[in-house]
Amino acid sequence: MRRPLIAGNWKMNLNGAQAVALAQGVARGAASVPHVDLAVFPPFVYLPAVRTALENSRVSLGAQNLYAANMGAYTGEVCAAMLLDVGCTQVILGHSERRTLLGESDADVNLKTKAALAAGLTPVVCVGESKAQRESGQTTSVVRGQAERSLAGLSAEEMTKTVLAYEPVWAIGTGLTATPEQAQEVHKDLRNFLAERYNAALANGVRILYGGSVKADNAASLLSRPDIDGALVGGASLKSEEFLAIAKGAPA
Ligand code: PGA
Secondary structure (H helix, E strand, O other): OOOOOEEEOOOOOOHHHHHHHHHHHHHHHHOOOOOOEEEEOHHHHHHHHHHHOOOOOOOOEOOOOOOOOOOOOOOOOOHHHHHHOOOOOOEEEEEEEHHHHHHHHHHHHHHHHHHHHHOOEEEEEEOOOOOEEEHHOOOHHHHHHHHHHOOOOOHHHHHHHOOEEEHHHOOOOOOOOOOHHHHHHHHHHHHHHHHHHOHHHHHHHHHHHOOOOOOOHHHHHOOOOOOOOEEEEEEHHHHHHHHHHHOOOOOO
């Protein structure tokens, strides 16, 4: 019912030629994973070149952030309309690196999510607890709180157009991965949260991705869990073979 989505967050990596080559590799391999939706999220400056590289493929294009205002005097920022203009259909919002390094708050993420939805972009909204929060037993309350505030005011229709990503901060780029049981527990709770807030049918339709050191060798065990609907992949998305091998781990 929920098609798996494997999303590659390229972060601030690659040069233009490498970005194009990676996109071409993913596009070529997409035929080997017909049961999976694929999306790549290059740095802003490479979006037009990657769009061209993905032409006639079924790989979607997304950005890693946006600014929640319409065009205007916002030096250094990029708005939803610009992302649409260069072919994006999705946008990652509230990634923990932005929350931690750039001070993005849940309120910011909420505004950005609404701006994305208003423009017709699919927001991929990230939530996740730190190591200290997990160790002190706060995982559920932290993740629910982030979800609650980041998704505040979304109508049911908007929520069905939104993707969630559970990314435990301690697992991002560290080589530590949440066990499939740990991830499933949080994903299930997020789905319960959506069921309480909207309804069970809506909750059953929303895709919830796991992110945090997903690799080809741990993808299948994570993706086999009932509430894990895909992966948001950082480091391992920078090689097309590895990224596609992760997608192959999604149950058909
Ligand atoms: P990672 O990053 O796969 O390198 O841990 C995941 C992410 O930050 O989305």
